[in-house]
Amino acid sequence: MRASVRKSLTGYSFVLPWLIALGLFIGFPFLGGFYFSFCDFPPLKTPMFIGLDNYAQLLHDPVFHRSLGVTLIYGAAAIPLGVLLALTLALLLNTRIRGQALYRVIFFLPHLVPTVVTALLWLWIFNPDYGLLNLFLGKLMHGVDVWTGLFFDLEAAARGRILPVRWSAMLAAGPVAALLAFGPWLRSELTKRAGLFRLVRFAAALSCTLAVLPVLYVVMVRFMPGDMRKLHSPGWLSDASPFPAAVPFAPSWALWGIVVMSMWGVGQMAVIYLAKLQDVPIQLYEAADIDGATWIQKTRHITLPLISPVILFNVVMAIIGTFQVFTEPYIMTRGGPEDKTRFVALFIYDQAFQYQNVGYAAAVAWVLFLVIVGLTLLAFRLSRRHVYYAGR
Amino acid sequence: MRRVHFILAGIIAVVFCIGYFERPPKLEDFDPVRDAAFKDSWDRRIHLAYWEKWGSFERDACQAMVDAFNRSQDRIYVHYVNTSQVDRKAMLAIIGGTPPDVVGLWAQNVQPFASAGALLPLDSLMAKSGLSPERYTPQYLRIGTYDGRIYALPTTPASVALFYNRDHFKEKASELRAAGLDPERPPRTIEELDRYADVLTEFNPDGSPKRMGFLPTEPGWWNAEWGYYFGGSLYDKRTGRVTPDSSANIRAFLWLKRYAEKYGRDKLLRFRAGFGNFDSPNNAFIAGKVSMEIQGVWFPNFIRRHRPHMHFGVAPFPTARGVPGPRSFLDADVIAIPRGCRQIEAAWEFVRFAQGKGLEILCRLQGKHMPIKDPPPLFREGHPNLELAVFERVAASPYSFILPQLPVWQEYNDELGRAFDHIWDYPVPEKEIEGLSGPALDRKIAQYCRPEIVRTLGEVRKTIQHKLDLKRERDRLRRRRFGAVSRSRTGPPPEVPGTTE
Numbered sequence: 001m002r003a004s005v006r007k008s009l010t011g012y013s014f015v016l017p018w019l020i021a022l023g024l025f026i027g028f029p030f031l032g033g034f035y036f037s038f039c040d041f042p043p044l045k046t047p048m049f050i051g052l053d054n055y056a057q058l059l060h061d062p063v064f065h066r067s068l069g070v071t072l073i074y075g076a077a078a079i080p081l082g083v084l085l086a087l088t089l090a091l092l093l094n095t096r097i098r099g100q101a102l103y104r105v106i107f108f109l110p111h112l113v114p115t116v117v118t119a120l121l122w123l124w125i126f127n128p129d130y131g132l133l134n135l136f137l138g139k140l141m142h143g144v145d146v147w148t149g150l151f152f153d154l155e156a157a158a159r160g161r162i163l164p165v166r167w168s169a170m171l172a173a174g175p176v177a178a179l180l181a182f183g184p185w186l187r188s189e190l191t192k193r194a195g196l197f198r199l200v201r202f203a204a205a206l207s208c209t210l211a212v213l214p215v216l217y218v219v220m221v222r223f224m225p226g227d228m229r230k231l232h233s234p235g236w237l238s239d240a241s242p243f244p245a246a247v248p249f250a251p252s253w254a255l256w257g258i259v260v261m262s263m264w265g266v267g268q269m270a271v272i273y274l275a276k277l278q279d280v281p282i283q284l285y286e287a288a289d290i291d292g293a294t295w296i297q298k299t300r301h302i303t304l305p306l307i308s309p310v311i312l313f314n315v316v317m318a319i320i321g322t323f324q325v326f327t328e329p330y331i332m333t334r335g336g337p338e339d340k341t342r343f344v345a346l347f348i349y350d351q352a353f354q355y356q357n358v359g360y361a362a363a364v365a366w367v368l369f370l371v372i373v374g375l376t377l378l379a380f381r382l383s384r385r386h387v388y389y390a391g392r
Numbered sequence: 393m394r395r396v397h398f399i400l401a402g403i404i405a406v407v408f409c410i411g412y413f414e415r416p417p418k419l420e421d422f423d424p425v426r427d428a429a430f431k432d433s434w435d436r437r438i439h440l441a442y443w444e445k446w447g448s449f450e451r452d453a454c455q456a457m458v459d460a461f462n463r464s465q466d467r468i469y470v471h472y473v474n475t476s477q478v479d480r481k482a483m484l485a486i487i488g489g490t491p492p493d494v495v496g497l498w499a500q501n502v503q504p505f506a507s508a509g510a511l512l513p514l515d516s517l518m519a520k521s522g523l524s525p526e527r528y529t530p531q532y533l534r535i536g537t538y539d540g541r542i543y544a545l546p547t548t549p550a551s552v553a554l555f556y557n558r559d560h561f562k563e564k565a566s567e568l569r570a571a572g573l574d575p576e577r578p579p580r581t582i583e584e585l586d587r588y589a590d591v592l593t594e595f596n597p598d599g600s601p602k603r604m605g606f607l608p609t610e611p612g613w614w615n616a617e618w619g620y621y622f623g624g625s626l627y628d629k630r631t632g633r634v635t636p637d638s639s640a641n642i643r644a645f646l647w648l649k650r651y652a653e654k655y656g657r658d659k660l661l662r663f664r665a666g667f668g669n670f671d672s673p674n675n676a677f678i679a680g681k682v683s684m685e686i687q688g689v690w691f692p693n694f695i696r697r698h699r700p701h702m703h704f705g706v707a708p709f710p711t712a713r714g715v716p717g718p719r720s721f722l723d724a725d726v727i728a729i730p731r732g733c734r735q736i737e738a739a740w741e742f743v744r745f746a747q748g749k750g751l752e753i754l755c756r757l758q759g760k761h762m763p764i765k766d767p768p769p770l771f772r773e774g775h776p777n778l779e780l781a782v783f784e785r786v787a788a789s790p791y792s793f794i795l796p797q798l799p800v801w802q803e804y805n806d807e808l809g810r811a812f813d814h815i816w817d818y819p820v821p822e823k824e825i826e827g828l829s830g831p832a833l834d835r836k837i838a839q840y841c842r843p844e845i846v847r848t849l850g851e852v853r854k855t856i857q858h859k860l861d862l863k864r865e866r867d868r869l870r871r872r873r874f875g876a877v878s879r880s881r882t883g884p885p886p887e888v889p890g891t892t893e
Contacts, residue, residue, distance in 0.1 A: 040870070048870050238664075239661065
């Protein structure tokens with residue numbers, strides 16, 4: 001035997017156990033599933049070939065359409081939110097502050113909690129009556145109500161008329177405060193150095209926010225009174241109504257619950273961003289500093305382009321993850337209310353194990369596979385112009 | 393090949409042999425304390441695996457039944473394997489060719505298992521050992537029957553009735569009397585139930601319910617079956633068609649919707665969110681948040697556990713005026729012998745015991761009635777369930793019903809659940825019903841919701857009928873292609889002792 005052949009044989013024999021397992025536990029079910037997707041296959045009976053019937057049935061199955069819709073809506077809400085939150089977290093964790101390592105651990109910890117435990121935990125957090133979330137939300141919204149009530153008549157706004165009351169003259173302080181806080185003298189040496197001026201700036205920014213808040217809130221109450229009323233204490237997982245009600249395809253409160261819960265696990269994404277952030281060459285920042293770039297400019301022109309490959313990676317993983325969401329709805333809602341949290345993975349499970357339609361479930365799984373591949377390719381295609389690889 | 397290869401191959405062969413050739417079970421492998429009494433006969437006995445559900449005191453009851461069997465003879469030893477999701481595990485085990493010898497399933501499993509030939513028909517075994525089908529309450533026997541043959545026998549039956557809080561009735565006695573109702577007895581018709589509920593309900597200052605007289609969604613396990621209490625059903629056996637949108641079912645949904653609108657959907661949502669788990673002191677009925685509730689024969693066990701001195705009563709659940717009763721939803725856990733069982737005769741001996749003395753032990757310790765017409769004379773003596781008579785009465789009633797035995801029942805049930813959610817949440821403009829009450833409110837709700845209810849239930853009918861027809865068609869096709877049911881993946885039917893004689 002030639003030496004090179006023997007060498008490759010040795011190599012292959014080392015990876016053979018893995019290859020066998022791959023073929024047996026992934027390849028076989030994968031291809032088997034493809035065959036079964038053309039069969040009528042109750043698990044206790046012999047699979048019977050029925051051609052494209054399962055796929056044809058898919059086209060007319062309203063529950064499948066709803067579950068695909070729920071999954072896509074969830075993705076549209078959870079992926080951008082998750083990426084943004086993780087990125088913000090990573091940028092914050094990347095600053096040089098005391099106890100940085102501790103913060104990193106704290107934000108990563110939720111990712112280590114098993115999903116089942118997280119789901120059971122959030123079931124309590126979401127309880128409309130006793131839950132922590134509604135407790136805080138109720139207090140917060142009450143505060144906003146009281147503050148806005150000083151300037152506007154909220155009840156009139158809910159009926160469609162924005163009426164300013166007593167203190168509305170104070171609202172004029174808002175623009176003045178904004179000018180004070182973010183005005184052209186912002187960059188003067190004075191504000192950068194003197195402690196007192198920094199304090200004034202902070203106070204001005206705060207009063208600007210406090211002045212803008214009631215205006216924004218009263219407008220929201222004017223245009224979506226029902227939503228704002230519900231925001232004081234949402235029913236979360238048991239509420240099928242959409243939020244905001246006026247927006248077509250808006251996620252239901254129940255789905256928002258699962259979106260909010262998924263933010264609990266962004267720590268892992270943040271850690272990946274963080275690793276890449278620390279890889280950004282410091283010379284670039286130094287050069288930007290010399291040119292007088294602000295923090296925002298540095299983030300926009302240096303940080304984001306350099307970490308864009310990691311953003312793409314996280315987005316692709318999030319897309320795939322979206323189509324695999326199963327544990328949370330299975331434990332928390334069982335797909336209800338009104339199918340508003342029936343994710344595709346749950347639909348597949350129900351078809352295979354509840355209704356004993358393994359063939360149909362296989363067909364859905366294959367369609368899902370194609371959808372994931374398609375969306376991932378789309379993400380790569382769209383990213384071509386926006387992702388920067390330093391190596392190329 | 394070098395020596396090392398031989399050694400590796402040898403190890404693999406040994407591992408394979410250990411895995412393949414089953415060794416007889418040893419006493420030490422099991423509960424040594426429990427099993428010590430069987431030490432002498434251990435090796436002589438046939439060991440059977442009995443997969444069954446249950447937890448907590450209900451598991452103990454099942455164990456007591458198995459123990460009694462093991463003590464009653466010295467030929468067979470049954471191992472009670474407490475199994476969660478027993479139907480799915482049994483299904484995979486049967487497909488894999490290593491089924492348990494005896495399996496405890498749920499009523500809805502009988503149809504899919506039996507139609508696939510995964511269970512052994514028991515008729516001939518029953519006839520041989522003198523176990524007459526006549527002995528059983530007919531509905532319970534029907535649960536285990538498929539295509540005219542008996543595949544499973546009932547173990548613990550379920551029936552439901554109205555539980556009412558006597559203290560609440562006493563508290564509101566004068567108001568009830570003022571409304572022309574008798575505080576000493578529970579309601580007898582659904583119309584009366586609504587009136588009782590009205591009087592018993594208490595509100596918070598903000599108008600949200602503090603205590604509900606009756607809440608049809610508590611516990612919410614039978615939301616799809618209310619139509620039966622209005623004289624309807626979900627399936628018409630004569631025509632072979634599903635009937636979710638029959639007039640009785642539409643009436644039932646309208647009745648439900650009235651509760652949603654009368655007390656406010658959002659307010660009820662919040663009110664219900666405050667309920668604890670079923671098996672907890674915060675259970676809505678046990679905690680006194682709901683005065684009347686539909687619950688099952690098992691419920692007194694849980695009341696006793698969490699609030700031993702609660703003053704409650706039980707009565708047959710009311711039916712709509714003019715609908716004969718009493719009627720109750722009946723269900724049962726069943727015991728069966730899976731195809732592929734290697735010790736059919738021994739397994740049957742255990743099943744036979746579980747249908748005789750064992751049934752008595754099990755039902756008594758679980759606080760339930762028996763699924764047979766004439767329980768043994770001593771069964772009722774000192775029975776832990778003090779409300780046993782009510783449940784026995786509703787179970788024996790010819791009007792009581794079991795769920796339709798359809799191959800698409802799970803889908804049907806889920807589809808009805810969805811329809812229920814949809815109708816419950818279907819918005820009625822607040823302006824329209826503001827200030828209305830009594831019959832005027834009912835009329836307004838009916839006017840607004842009836843078309844939507846008819847449409848939704850009609851859609852359920854179309855979807856499910858289509859699926860049912862499809863399943864039937866495919867079963868026909870399968871029979872044509874593969875022959876009879878027994879030619880399934882689970883192999884040819886084994887010799888059933890008794891059939892060959």
